[in-house]
Amino acid sequence: MTTFDDRERAFENMFAHDQEMQFRIQARRNRLLGEWAAAKMGLTPEETDSYAKAVVQADFEEAGDEDVIRKLVGDMTSAGIEIDEPGVRAALEEQAVIARRMFIEAQ
Structure with missing residues (x-):
């Protein structure tokens, strides 16, 4: 029975670790996406930092993107930038790849 319990705990720990990593990658992706949008809108470095944080916070409003x-x-x-939903989705995917790469390289 202990082997089964140990194995169960190991899987639970692995699941929790995977969920935490996914959360971190998604938060980094959102920050990068905010920085991308801020650059398009011509924001200052201070405004860019604030806006990137606001984008990360916006992700907590509802499940999904x-x-x-x-x-x-x-x-x-x-801000007068011509963009549509597919354009933002494409940028989101690009930033997701970059965020994943950054996270893997940091390991």
Whole structure:
């Protein structure tokens, strides 16, 4: 019975670790996405930092990426940048690859 319990604990720990890594990668992706959008909008370095943090926070509004995409499309459109949802989704995917790479290299 102890072997089974040990194995169960090991799988639970592995699952928790994987979830934490996924959360960190997603947060980094959102920050990179915020920095990308800020550059497009011509924000200052201080504004860029603040905006990137706001994008990370926006992801906590609801499950999935829709809240982040809505925020970026709205903000960029308000700033006079011509962008649509597929354009933001493409940038989101690009930033996800970069975030994953950064995280793996840091290990």
